[in-house]
Amino acid sequence: DAGITQSPRHKVTETGTPVTLRCHQTENHRYMYWYRQDPGHGLRLIHYSYGVKDTDKGEVSDGYSVSRSKTEDFLLTLESATSSQTSVYFCAIRSGVNEKLFFGSGTQLSVL
Amino acid sequence: DQQVKQNSPSLSVQEGRISILNCDYTNSMFDYFLWYKKYPAEGPTFLISISSIKDKNEDGRFTVFLNKSAKHLSLHIVPSQPGDSAVYFCAARVKSSGDKLTFGTGTRLAVRP
Numbered sequence: 001d002a003g004i005t006q007s008p009r010h011k012v013t014e015t016g017t018p019v020t021l022r023c024h025q026t027e028n029h030r031y032m033y034w035y036r037q038d039p040g041h042g043l044r045l046i047h048y049s050y051g052v053k054d055t056d057k058g059e060v061s062d063g064y065s066v067s068r069s070k071t072e073d074f075l076l077t078l079e080s081a082t083s084s085q086t087s088v089y090f091c092a093i094r095s096g097v098n099e100k101l102f103f104g105s106g107t108q109l110s111v112l
Numbered sequence: 113d114q115q116v117k118q119n120s121p122s123l124s125v126q127e128g129r130i131s132i133l134n135c136d137y138t139n140s141m142f143d144y145f146l147w148y149k150k151y152p153a154e155g156p157t158f159l160i161s162i163s164s165i166k167d168k169n170e171d172g173r174f175t176v177f178l179n180k181s182a183k184h185l186s187l188h189i190v191p192s193q194p195g196d197s198a199v200y201f202c203a204a205r206v207k208s209s210g211d212k213l214t215f216g217t218g219t220r221l222a223v224r225p
Binding site: 048090101 | 156201203212215216217
């Protein structure tokens with residue numbers, strides 16, 4: 001599993017509340033990514049990080065922010081959750097040769 | 113604009129037969145392609161990849177074919193097994209993009225015993 005832990009695994013929240021999802025890795029990988037998976041859309045990149053305090057936007061970054069203060073942790077924050085952000089969120093790390101991504105088990109987020 | 117397309121949302125095949133999953137792309141700058149497999153309630157797992165300088169890569173029962181002129185790749189699974197039942201995503205990378213992958217929408221494969 002490439003030492004990736006996502007927390008929480010499931011969360012139900014209300015519209016307008018802030019939510020933070022955590023991705024923790026144990027193998028000191030430099031690159032980390034947040035994707036969301038939705039029916040009919042596959043996996044879409046939200047934000048990614050190429051090192052501590054170095055982050056950049058993906059294709060669906062609106063409404064999300066990220067932080068990486070330590071190599072091992074990459075946090076995804078929904079400042080004010082909306083129903084359109086109901087999704088399964090996956091964290092990934094890039095390991096070694098040929099840009100393979102290894103994914104965590106995902107967080108199922110429901111915004112009511 | 114969907115740059116990586118999997119036009120078949122689902123596929124059903126008999127155990128022991130060949131499964132062929134297809135993927136089309138529009139961005140000619142993609143230089144590396146990957147297939148991922150996903151079971152319910154789990155994260156996607158890497159299956160097989162191919163560089164744009166090749167037209168075929170094989171790993172056991174899995175073979176990926178790349179046709180650059182047609183901007184098309186396919187994944188062949190021979191023979192198919194019930195444990196292959198999963199959602200399959202193709203993904204592609206532009207070398208200068210910061211190593212970001214663009215994924216297709218996925219194809220759900222069901223292998224019937």
